[in-house]
Amino acid sequence: MTFLEKLIKDKGLILSGEILEILTSKEKGISKEAARKRLSRIGESIYRVRGLFADGQILFHDKDIFGTEEYYDGLHRALKKAGKQYYTIIQSLDFHNGYIKSDHLAAYAVNPVEKLKGHLTFETTLRNLLKIGLVHLEDEHVVVSNSISKNSHSLKRAKGLEVAKNFLLMQFNDWSRKIGLVSYNSSKFHSEFGKYQFNFVAPSYVGSLTKKTSDSIVPAFVIADILIGNVINENQVNFFINKISALKQQRGLAKFIPFLIVDSIDTKALNNLKSKGAVIGFADELFGENYKELLNSLINLITNAGAILKKKPEAYLDLISKLNKLVDGKTNNLRGDLFELAVGYYQGRICSSIDIGKLINHSGERREIDVFGLQPNRVLISECKGYNHPISKEEIEVWLGEKVPVIRKWVLDNATISDKELVFQFWSTGGFTQEALELLEKRIESTKKYTIEYFDLDKMLEISKKINSKKFTEILREYYIKEI
Missing domain, CATH: 3.40.1350.10 (Trna Endonuclease; Chain: A, domain 1)
Incomplete structure (x- = not known):
């Protein structure tokens, strides 16, 4: 093993600039050009990371530590330095x-x-x-x-x-x-x-x-x-x-x-x-002096939305009220961002448990579920779009083709819920184009292994009345209907 190979193995990961400094200080009279040539002759047991560091530097490391915690710690330090x-x-x-x-x-x-x-x-x-x-x-x-x-x-x-x-x-x-x-x-x-x-x-x-x-x-x-x-x-x-x-x-x-x-x-x-x-x-x-507190409440609500909407749904309503008072009623910019919370508020009334923004992984494919609700015999998977424009046919095709199949496979592989009826819902405050509606109806008719449902604002108001949820109706009328 040469001196340079031993140096690199001992250091774990080291930049070429550091190696050159060590060489030129250890061997008096050696030029940097000569030191670089010696570096270029290092054997195959040493790996190189190129193209990420200042002044064309190369990061050298022993191949045996590639992918280990030591490797990533050393890479992190090298990026911080150069x-x-x-x-x-x-x-x-x-x-x-x-x-x-x-x-x-x-x-x-x-x-x-x-x-x-x-x-x-x-x-x-x-x-x-x-x-x-x-x-x-x-x-x-x-x-x-x-x-x-x-x-x-x-x-x-x-x-x-x-x-x-x-x-x-x-x-x-x-x-x-x-x-x-x-x-x-x-x-x-x-x-x-x-x-x-x-x-x-x-x-x-x-x-x-x-x-x-x-x-x-x-x-x-x-x-x-x-x-x-x-x-x-x-x-x-x-x-x-x-x-x-x-x-x-x-x-x-x-x-x-x-x-x-x-x-x-x-x-x-x-x-x-x-x-x-x-x-x-x-x-x-x-x-305003309460603004930082308001932002923290907003971040906390979205971070812990599932638990809050199920156990303390009034926290969501209180926050909307505070936002409205603090900014003179200008909450329309939050309409899309908070719509899945509005759906979560409704689902919290009819489900035993809910989760907002649930991230699932099936065979390396990751998908996010806007609102995940559990009932005694059903699993509700809700896609939520708080837009002021209708959902297009293309958006429905992406949902049905790329999102629904992966989530369905994940549910079927989950023994605790695989025997429940699976319901995929699409909620859109801006409604749907005629082409999107035709596609949804066609798929509803032809799909037997799971149920597809869709809701525009009119349907949302209907289901709100069925469960006698005055607050959900109020949310829709106050923050969605009159802004569209």
Whole structure:
């Protein structure tokens, strides 16, 4: 065994830059070029990880530790040291309980979403992480691998954070245009500015920020990202600071005001952001002293929806009421996000147990069940869409072809429920197109192994009356019917 092979085996995983430093300090007079040649001659018992690290560095490791806990711990350290663009994505996913929507993740990375000289695009960076299995895709989310993650995963809490962030975005949009900071009806969510993605982008015509040309006024821009749900430390704001620094280096870019909206942040992170010219928007200070508590209640309700809706259904109603009072009745933006909770509230009245956002796995195929309800002789599997537009035939085809079969197989393999009648339901506040209705009716008639049911708002009101649920009727009328 050569000195280099023994060094790598002893270290577990080590970057080529570190090896070169050790070699040149151990053997006086050896040049870096000579040391690199020696590295290139290392035998097949040593594996190499290429293409992820700064300055073209290679990560070396003994092949026997590949895939072990030692391997992933060493890879995590190496990315933190020399793979910032990859480490940032993993750290952002960790902060968000392991899950971020695919079209939202770029805002929490340091990579541009459009080509920029000297930078890997976000698309390329994500593709590289997918290739080596450090992240994977699940429906609409990017998910960090348990092997590389330092925190526990929770899709339910991640969805709670998504809903709370969506709510904050709407409120920030409302606040910024009311005070004249941004132009009305011009804001974009999860959009691009200066080739980077932000949660919020809007033009501003505040006089001191705009540029005047001979024939037009060039606006400035308000850009914002949101970090909530955990105490934020200085490492977790680096994605935002790096994006701001990259924008400042671009010639000819419009002026901009960068906001980071938070609910809790430590002193070091706060001071670091301020020193870089960022505006820190605390939720309580922007929108009212009870706002942080409201967000936490919203996140908690979605995280623990099944238990809360079954044991304390009034908590759901109380939260809707608080949202309504705090934001002057503007809960329509939450309609889609909270619709499965409304269905869960109904199912809680007729089922012995319910689960919201249940994640199942059958033979490696994962599916999410919006509302899972158990009755003495039936299993209810509900798909919930709180849209203001009708469900298309194509959406029904995807549900029937990709979701229903996997969930049915999972139920049949579960001895505790396999003997119950299986009912698949599709709930849509926006109704269904004629083509979708025709397909549903055709499948209802031809399917014998399970039952298919569908509900538009009229049918929802009918079934609500049958069980005499005034509260469910009230929810539908107050938060869905009058908004559509």
